[in-house]
Amino acid sequence: MTNENRRVASATELVDPPQHETPAREPGSGRAALLGAVIGLALLLTGTGAVASMVGAAKGRLTAPAAAAAAQAVAVADDAEAPYCTPAFKQVLQRVLNACGLVGGDQRRGCQPADVKTFASITDDDFNALFTPLKNRGAVLMFDDGQDVLDAPAKKLLDERWLDRKGARYFFVVARASRDGTTDKNRALSHKRANSVLFHLKESFQDPDLDSQVGMLWLGSEFAQLSDAYCEWQTSRPGIKRCTPEAINRSAFASWVDCRL
Amino acid sequence: MRAKHAAMIATIAAVLGLVFAGYSTYDYAQQLDRQVHAVHCSFIPGAPVSSDADNPCKAALFSTYSAIFRATYWGGVPISLFGLGAFAFFVGFAAYLRIGDRRLPKSAYPTFVLLALGPLAVSILMFTISVTHLHALCKLCVGVYSASTVIFLASLVGWRAHAADVGAAGGSRPVGWWTPPLAFAALGASSLLPAIVYVSLLPDYRPMLDKCGKLATTSDPHHGLLKIRTTHPLRAVTLFEDPLCPTCKAFHERLVDEGVFEQLDVTMAMFPLDSECNWMLDRALHPGACVLAKAVICGGNDKARMILEWAYEQQDMLREAGKQGAGPLAAKVTERWGHEIGQCVTGKQVEIQLNQELHFAANNHIPVSTPQMFLGDERICDEDTDLGLRYTMAQLAPEVLRD
Numbered sequence: 001m002t003n004e005n006r007r008v009a010s011a012t013e014l015v016d017p018p019q020h021e022t023p024a025r026e027p028g029s030g031r032a033a034l035l036g037a038v039i040g041l042a043l044l045l046t047g048t049g050a051v052a053s054m055v056g057a058a059k060g061r062l063t064a065p066a067a068a069a070a071a072q073a074v075a076v077a078d079d080a081e082a083p084y085c086t087p088a089f090k091q092v093l094q095r096v097l098n099a100c101g102l103v104g105g106d107q108r109r110g111c112q113p114a115d116v117k118t119f120a121s122i123t124d125d126d127f128n129a130l131f132t133p134l135k136n137r138g139a140v141l142m143f144d145d146g147q148d149v150l151d152a153p154a155k156k157l158l159d160e161r162w163l164d165r166k167g168a169r170y171f172f173v174v175a176r177a178s179r180d181g182t183t184d185k186n187r188a189l190s191h192k193r194a195n196s197v198l199f200h201l202k203e204s205f206q207d208p209d210l211d212s213q214v215g216m217l218w219l220g221s222e223f224a225q226l227s228d229a230y231c232e233w234q235t236s237r238p239g240i241k242r243c244t245p246e247a248i249n250r251s252a253f254a255s256w257v258d259c260r261l
Numbered sequence: 262m263r264a265k266h267a268a269m270i271a272t273i274a275a276v277l278g279l280v281f282a283g284y285s286t287y288d289y290a291q292q293l294d295r296q297v298h299a300v301h302c303s304f305i306p307g308a309p310v311s312s313d314a315d316n317p318c319k320a321a322l323f324s325t326y327s328a329i330f331r332a333t334y335w336g337g338v339p340i341s342l343f344g345l346g347a348f349a350f351f352v353g354f355a356a357y358l359r360i361g362d363r364r365l366p367k368s369a370y371p372t373f374v375l376l377a378l379g380p381l382a383v384s385i386l387m388f389t390i391s392v393t394h395l396h397a398l399c400k401l402c403v404g405v406y407s408a409s410t411v412i413f414l415a416s417l418v419g420w421r422a423h424a425a426d427v428g429a430a431g432g433s434r435p436v437g438w439w440t441p442p443l444a445f446a447a448l449g450a451s452s453l454l455p456a457i458v459y460v461s462l463l464p465d466y467r468p469m470l471d472k473c474g475k476l477a478t479t480s481d482p483h484h485g486l487l488k489i490r491t492t493h494p495l496r497a498v499t500l501f502e503d504p505l506c507p508t509c510k511a512f513h514e515r516l517v518d519e520g521v522f523e524q525l526d527v528t529m530a531m532f533p534l535d536s537e538c539n540w541m542l543d544r545a546l547h548p549g550a551c552v553l554a555k556a557v558i559c560g561g562n563d564k565a566r567m568i569l570e571w572a573y574e575q576q577d578m579l580r581e582a583g584k585q586g587a588g589p590l591a592a593k594v595t596e597r598w599g600h601e602i603g604q605c606v607t608g609k610q611v612e613i614q615l616n617q618e619l620h621f622a623a624n625n626h627i628p629v630s631t632p633q634m635f636l637g638d639e640r641i642c643d644e645d646t647d648l649g650l651r652y653t654m655a656q657l658a659p660e661v662l663r664d
Contacts, residue, residue, distance in 0.1 A: 029361050029364045029365055032360035032361030032362075032365070033357050035357065035360050036353045036354060036355075036360065036361075037357070038353075039353045040351075040352055040451065041353065043279065043349035043352050043353065044346060044353075044454060044455075047283060047345045047346065047349055048346075048454050048455045048458050050287075051286060051342065051345070051459050052458050052459075054287055054291070055290055055459055055462040055463060056462060058292075058293035058294040058464075059294075059462070059464045061294035061296065062294045062295060062464055063464075074628040075628065075629040076626050076627070076628055076629065077619075077627050077628070077629050078541065078623050078626060079620075080540040163609060163612075163613060165616055165620075166616065167540030167541070167619070169620075169623075207483070208483065209482060209483075258540075
């Protein structure tokens with residue numbers, strides 16, 4: 001066979017042989033099968049390699065420190081923390097909780113004036129100022145002279161305040177007496193007023209958590225007396241004709257406190 | 262059309278199917294790191310991932326139909342892996358048909374037709390599931406369905422054209438008895454290989470399943486939590502749900518679809534991500550969720566599930582109503598559930614009960630997110646509430662998995 005006669009098949013002819021050629025030659029079919037297998041196998045191995053790479057990369061990210069850090073950045077449910085929860089305010093309230101039986105399983109409930117003076121370490125005005133942000137949150141429950149019985153408006157207002165809990169965990173009751181009468185008598189009277197609030201809440205709501213929620217202080221007439229400016233706060237007797245300093249101190253201030261303590 | 266043209270079309274379709282299956286597999290494998298990832302959702306290969314949080318491709322990916330062996334492997338084995346291998350095979354086989362053309366044995370095209378029935382049947386099945394169960398068509402999936410259909414149609418056309426071409430040429434072809442078994446074996450091996458490699462490289466997720474916290478207290482002294490009735494309550498769980506949270510809806514549907522929900526002894530706490538009642542947020546993520554949470558609570562143990570599932574079904578409509586304020590939303594509740602529930606929603610008592618449920622969450626210091634599921638007191642990680650749910654249940658509570 002001469003070089004002129006030797007004919008090299010073009011790629012097109014290999015793929016698509018001319019009509020006049022006999023199509024029944026097995027080697028042609030075998031070559032096609034081989035090419036098809038190579039193409040398919042190459043794609044399969046490439047795809048499988050990519051899968052291995054994807055899974056490997058995911059495994060790497062799974063153990064990367066960045067993943068753990070991101071996972072920890074989620075907010076956690078907790079009690080409310082209002083802007084008025086200043087360090088000074090929380091310090092006083094924390095001392096109330098610790099000293100007055102709410103924390104630590106102490107059987108004693110409530111704090112008397114001597115306790116408050118000791119643990120608060122704060123002047124009368126500064127103590128009262130701490131509660132100023134609670135002007136709209138709480139209410140002043142007023143009592144008759146020398147009495148410790150909650151009247152109907154006081155009970156209604158107390159119930160409303162108790163039910164308006166929102167995110168607060170602690171409910172504080174700060175009971176007082178006016179300067180009329182002796183110190184001992186007023187100390188006892190303010191104690192009874194605080195208890196009246198507590199007993200009413202217990203009777204009305206029978207809340208199993210109540211004992212761990214209500215913090216009480218009774219200040220008698222010897223510590224942190226209120227000025228008549230507090231008559232402008234929400235009281236159980238808004239229509240009272242003469243809201244004197246004596247009248248506003250025959251009271252118990254009750255409020256939820258939106259602080260984490 | 263000549264056979265070689267049909268083979269060429271089949272080759273191109275198989276390549277496209279390979280690309281779509283590849284993207285689908287990539288999106289699935291991304292989730293193996295238990296983090297949140299966007300997914301591809303376009304007919305255009307190479308298009309960027311979709312920023313839409315609720316696109317149909319994501320719905321399909323996180324559905325119970327996207328993978329098999331989900332109780333054995335975390336996330337299961339995605340079916341796109343089998344597609345990946347199968348399409349690689351079909352590219353090779355179609356190329357063989359194109360190159361071999363008239364020299365092909367008689368059995369080549371019939372074998373191709375027979376094999377092309379496989380992806381076509383799977384595509385028809387998955388298409389039906391998408392339409393009837395997911396109510397959405399994911400573009401990547403549609404790409405795969407289309408590729409499978411085109412391959413099958415091209416195989417039919419090619420078979421007929423090939424017979425005509427060979428007849429016109431006047432030759433006779435050998436039967437090629439080896440073609441069907443060899444091709445079947447090759448297709449089987451191709452389909453399985455990526456899945457085998459995938460499974461062999463999966464991380465061990467078992468140590469991670471119980472590392473997401475515990476409930477400090479499961480007791481509820483106020484009895485404010487809801488007890489949801491199920492048919493076979495085998496295992497106690499506590500769920501924190503938000504009626505307007507899309508993830509809660511998907512999670513609830515997943516529990517039901519998996520047959521898990523009916524096996525659970527469900528205690529439910531409403532945890533609406535709405536600052537109107539939830540002090541733990543500074544803005545409402547789901548405005549109106551408080552109203553609907555109250556509606557669920559108003560349903561009591563008997564109706565709570567029905568009202569919650571109604572809220573999930575009508576979530577889009579209710580979300581829009583919620584943006585208009587509590588009034589329109591409460592009206593929707595009244596319209597559907599009557600005046601008794603409607604009046605209850607605006608009452609004081611339900612407000613107190615919802616508040617107690619929120620305090621239950623606060624006392625347990627759970628993450629501020631929904632949904633959350635506690636198996637006993639063990640928190641199920643968020644990452645295990647979707648793709649890994651069945652695996653997690655198989656590991657931690659196998660009794661709740663339906664046979």
